Structures are given as C-alpha cells and as structure tokens.
Amino acid sequence: MRVYYSLVDDLFSYETFQALVDEVIEESGHVFDERTSAMIVLRRAGRKHQKIARLSPHSTFVHFFGKVLGKGEVRRFTRDDGSPGAVARIEVGDDTGEVSLVFWDERVSVVDDVDVGEVIEVVGKTGKTHEVRVIDMQPTVCDIPTRAEPDGFSGSSAEGDTIEGTIVAIGETSTFTRRDGSEGERLDVAIADESGIVILVFWDPALLDGYACGDGILASGLRRNTRSAGREYTAGSHASVKPADVAYSPLFTPVAEVLPDTVASVSGTLERMRSAREFTTRKGAQSWVRNADIRDESGSIHLVLWGENARNSPSEGEQVSLYNASCKYDRNGRVEVHASWGCLLACAAAPARESVTMTGMIIRTARGRCIDDGHHCLLIDADLPVGTEYCVEGVQSRDRLLVTAYTEVTRSKEAVEERIRSVLG
Numbered sequence: 001m002r003v004y005y006s007l008v009d010d011l012f013s014y015e016t017f018q019a020l021v022d023e024v025i026e027e028s029g030h031v032f033d034e035r036t037s038a039m040i041v042l043r044r045a046g047r048k049h050q051k052i053a054r055l056s057p058h059s060t061f062v063h064f065f066g067k068v069l070g071k072g073e074v075r076r077f078t079r080d081d082g083s084p085g086a087v088a089r090i091e092v093g094d095d096t097g098e099v100s101l102v103f104w105d106e107r108v109s110v111v112d113d114v115d116v117g118e119v120i121e122v123v124g125k126t127g128k129t130h131e132v133r134v135i136d137m138q139p140t141v142c143d144i145p146t147r148a149e150p151d152g153f154s155g156s157s158a159e160g161d162t163i164e165g166t167i168v169a170i171g172e173t174s175t176f177t178r179r180d181g182s183e184g185e186r187l188d189v190a191i192a193d194e195s196g197i198v199i200l201v202f203w204d205p206a207l208l209d210g211y212a213c214g215d216g217i218l219a220s221g222l223r224r225n226t227r228s229a230g231r232e233y234t235a236g237s238h239a240s241v242k243p244a245d246v247a248y249s250p251l252f253t254p255v256a257e258v259l260p261d262t263v264a265s266v267s268g269t270l271e272r273m274r275s276a277r278e279f280t281t282r283k284g285a286q287s288w289v290r291n292a293d294i295r296d297e298s299g300s301i302h303l304v305l306w307g308e309n310a311r312n313s314p315s316e317g318e319q320v321s322l323y324n325a326s327c328k329y330d331r332n333g334r335v336e337v338h339a340s341w342g343c344l345l346a347c348a349a350a351p352a353r354e355s356v357t358m359t360g361m362i363i364r365t366a367r368g369r370c371i372d373d374g375h376h377c378l379l380i381d382a383d384l385p386v387g388t389e390y391c392v393e394g395v396q397s398r399d400r401l402l403v404t405a406y407t408e409v410t411r412s413k414e415a416v417e418e419r420i421r422s423v424l425g
Helices: 014-027 034-044 105-113 413-424
Strands: 062-071 075-078 084-093 098-104 119-126 131-139 161-170 174-177 183-193 196-202 216-224 232-243 262-271 277-280 286-296 299-306 319-329 335-339 344-347 353-365 368-372 377-380 389-397 400-408
Touching: 014 034, 062 098, 084 105, 098 105, 105 131, 161 196, 161 319, 161 344, 183 344, 196 319, 262 299, 353 377, 377 389
Parallel strands: 098 131, 196 232, 299 335, 377 400
Antiparallel strands: 062 084, 062 119, 075 084, 084 098, 119 131, 161 183, 161 216, 174 183, 183 196, 216 232, 262 286, 262 319, 277 286, 286 299, 319 335, 319 344, 353 368, 353 389, 368 377, 389 400
C-alpha cells in the first residue's frame, strides 16, 4: 500500500488515502481487495497508468502496464567489496514504446515467474533512459497493444463493460455485513454468451427483478473481477440491465475431458458425499470444505466444495451444474474440480425450505454430523459435540438443517429412564 500511496503522496495524507481505499472496498461490496481499490483511488485522483514513452526520469515512482517482449539471462558477478551480485532484465512494451525492467540480486528469481506475452502492472523507479528498477509488479488478465501488435485491447473502459447473453442459472440471494455494520445483499448469476460462461455478481439484486432463466439480457456498467480464474464481473451502483433478443445455451465439458489449470462448466450427479469439515482461513474467518464426486455420461471426477457450497451443499444423488469451476491437479496428480470463488453451483430443482425446531442427540454418521430425535435424522452444519442432546433451530432443506441457534438440553433422571423405556418398548 505504501508503494501506491507514493504515487499520490503530494495530494493526500496516508490516513486519507487509506480511508479512500476503504471507501472503494465498501462500494464494491468487499469484492475488490486493497490493491485493486488503491488502483481505483489512483485513477480517481487523476494518476492514471502512464504510457511507456511518457515515463518521466524525474518522478519518484512510475506506474504503467507493459507486455513482456523478451527476457534476458541472469548475469552473476562479484562486486568490488567481494560480495556476490546478480542482475536480470525483462523487456516490456506498449503501443508507445519499450523499456527494460531491471532486477537486482535476490529479486532476479522473479524473472522465472514471468512469461513472454504476459501483461504486467509495474511500479518502479526510473533510472537512465529506457530503464526502470522494479519496486512492485503483478500479472494482469488484460491485454494491451504494442507497436509490434497494434490490435491489443485494454481492460474495462471508464464506462464499464457490457455483457449480452442468456441467463442460464440464478443463485440464491445472500446477505453480508459491511464494515460499518449495515447489511447488504449479493446475487450471483450465470450468463451464457458467444464466448462461454460469465458470472455476474449483483450487489443490488433488484436489478434482476422480472428476469428468469432463459431470458436474454444486456448488462452494462460492469467491472471485471481480476481475482477470479474465470470471467466474472460485478454489477454495482452504475450498472443497468435491459432485455436483449439473444439466445445462448451453456456448453458443459464432459468430466472425462476436464483438463488441469483450466476453468470449465460441468453438469452431473453428486456421488460419494463426504461430511463437511470446518476450518479457519488465513484471515481468521470460519469456512467449510466438503469432498464428493460428480458423474456424467463420460465418467466420474473428484469434486471439492468450498465455503457455503460445502456448508449448505446439495444432497447425494442430486443433479447439479457448476459454472466456471476451477480444475487442477490433486496431491496424487489426478484432475479434480473445485467449486470455490467465482463458481456458481446450481441444482436442477430448487429444494423446499422450512424453519424447524428439533430436539435430539448429536450423532456421527458416514455422511457427517447429524441430529436424531428418534423419528428424523438430519445432517447439521454446526460443530456440536457428539453424544450430547441439543435443541436446535434452523432452516431444513431436504435432509439437511442449516443451524441458526442451539441450546444444550439437560434431562432429569426420570426423563432419561422414561426415554429408555420407550425405546425398549
């Protein structure tokens, strides 16, 4: 963050800059991370990315995009004081010119992580003509034109991007709490267009009122979410939706043809559902993970469900579709599918939901932790101790209970004896 602040340190105090970044995060519904939000603050302050031909040798820092045109070999040497040194260069360019990025000593290893043709965002210090010493660098998902390739394109325009396609799946509206304590809503929608599947994240679900699966829409004022592996856009306060006369169908990849390090949409039946496991993320938040298989006519593949997809997952035997799922190798070198960030999971049929209160024993089964009242046995998502009796409240969906509140039940000796007699008959 200090590097980005250095580009506007003549305009704001650091405290003001941080407050502006936090404001952008709030506006995005917490979709944008600090880095992305800082870039937006820079743009609003008039400090846009510079063109390579206009990089000033007198600036404290420069900030620009460049496409990697070539990489040099690492050169190692011995300094006058006897200490070892190393230097490496990467040539980058845009439609105005070219410049060398210089990496010294331990930073030369960064060169191995960059590929020719990749576009990178650079913050650095200008040295002698056509040379920049890199302070910070990150890959991007956009393309840019160069003098050798004039047909490139940039990311979102100032007015935002536009998507025209057919609604193929609508997720459930979820609520979240903003930093100021207020509540917001989010709705994820899968759109099929001429390029495949795109996920639209609506921070105002009312924008989609009156639309249903199968409808064609033209969504404007969208922002690309570069953190997502697949195509994902956010529809914020400047977005608009109107009907469109288009009809596209989703193209699903057979699970037997899924390749690692790709994003694919698959459809099939859930099998071998394992119990959900709760864990703490690196940011200290609670989340869940669940393993399963998904089968279609071509075969079966391992599936990993994350977050709410694991906590409140469909039941075994259900037909589901995963839009923009990440595909990668597991620890044994086999390909598996992940339903995580940027993926929309949709069931073939929406399950009925009802609020219930249930008192029973917490037991462990092959499917996971359950509550059993002697008549019904429901899977629960709460980490309650096995062998104890609880009164739980929550929302039942099929054979699962999404717990919202619970209290431990302590029975008298007489009540326990009566329960035993009723069981023994």
